[in-house]
């Protein structure tokens with residue numbers, strides 16, 4: 409704490425309590441408004457007061473972020489409590505390992521995400537999108553039917569990722585329920601119940617052997633912990649079954665998976681073919697992290713786009729008109745669109761990917777902040793940062809042990825970068841040249857100058873897959889249905905990712921009522 413004096417001149421919201429700081433309010437899963445206010449109102453470096461006077465920092469300054477994600481990548485790593493929890497529940501995946509081990513795993517996984525594999529997945533995404541349309545059609549029998557679309561979108565993304573990621577089907581979209589899918593859905597809320605205890609896990613793991621910890625999860629009278637253990641076990645067993653079947657089939661030749669769900673073109677089959685020496689434990693860790701990383705983020709994004717289109721009928725009508733122009737609106741012509749055909753439709757690309765998705769990802773990133781810890785003292789260079797005393801600060805001493813949140817939300821909404829209308833959702837901003845301040849800021853980014861997929865060694869590995877599946881789903885939805893807003897007020901909450909729900913909800917289950925009309 410004495411070392412943290414270097415952070416005294418950094419602005420940030422005051423705390424009414426030394427005991428709790430503002431951590432509880434800041435991390436509250438039920439209302440995002442306080443967090444969003446904090447992340448955008450105190451400049452590019454700000455402090456967040458934690459319990460008992462500890463200070464965390466949130467950074468959206470592009471110069472500091474470039475250093476954190478570049479030359480100081482090994483100094484600012486994921487906190488041990490974060491990686492250890494994922495490791496304990498899911499096994500060793502990308503986010504439960506650090507440093508060199510992470511780079512090695514990433515090198516192993518990267519080839520599976522190559523565009524040529526993604527291309528093979530397009531027919532599957534289109535197929536699941538058609539199933540989504542068919543299921544929704546059954547629900548939307550009358551003009552103007554109000555329904556909770558988020559549950560369908562979450563089944564849609566889980567099924568899309570199941571087939572293309574794992575080579576596994578969770579079943580029909582209107583009757584989704586395997587032990588696997590139920591366990592995955594229960595993970596987020598179950599983790600929220602254990603959230604505060606996660607901080608002690610690295611310490612507990614250092615003291616007690618792994619076998620003892622497993623035994624403890626069985627005997628301790630702690631329902632939340634037992635529930636998590638149950639989730640972990642059932643997902644592990646289901647994954648192992650999928651994996652062993654694939655390994656068995658592969659013994660009969662590389663083409664032997666072609667009659668399976670993913671036709672051998674799914675990520676796990678690709679990985680198995682690339683390197684069959686990877687252990688089951690490692691592969692299961694990857695499978696689960698990919699599924700978790702992919703589903704809630706992607707379905708939350710599609711939900712957000714649908715909600716925005718419902719609230720902006722003029723944008724929706726224009727989009728539909730343009731889509732009908734290129735596809736003629738029939739399901740057959742849509743079904744025929746493969747990866748090349750989509751890419752050859754520059755207009756479609758421009759409309760959906762380059763305006764709607766870019767702007768929605770910029771304004772509403774499903775992950776708003778990402779945690780890092782300074783594993784040793786470091787001095788970060790700063791670009792444009794003003795201290796609490798009104799003077800410019802050009803570097804920041806970050807003491808070892810300080811939690812540093814990468815503030816993706818603040819960076820995407822920075823008015824000095826994006827202009828005075830940064831808080832407005834304007835898809836059309838992407839049709840004209842962006843203000844020169846965007847290029848001048850040198851934002852560390854892998855997509856469209858936004859921080860939504862992050863950058864650096866831990867940038868989202870599946871971002872191209874996410875963009876492809878979102879584009880295909882949105883095309884189908886907009887062509888077949890009209891969306892209007894429900895009278896219920898939607899409040900966006902944080903359950904790991906930002907999820908919609910109606911005002912007053914006390915559970916973290918996403919709910920997005922919209923009024924739908926079938927168009928064909």
Ligand code: HEM
Pocket residue numbers: 502503514573697698699701702703705706709773774775778779859860861862865866867868869870871873874
């Ligand atoms: C709109 C959808 C998505 C968004 C906004 C998103 C965003 C992100 C972000 C911000 C990170 C960095 C997290 C951190 O370092 O704290 C990340 C990492 C990751 N994402 Fe995504 N993601 C999306 C979809 C996907 C998909 C479809 C997949 C897989 C098929 C995926 C797999 C992963 C994995 C495995 C990581 C960990 C990478 C590593 O640690 O090396 N994500 N994602």
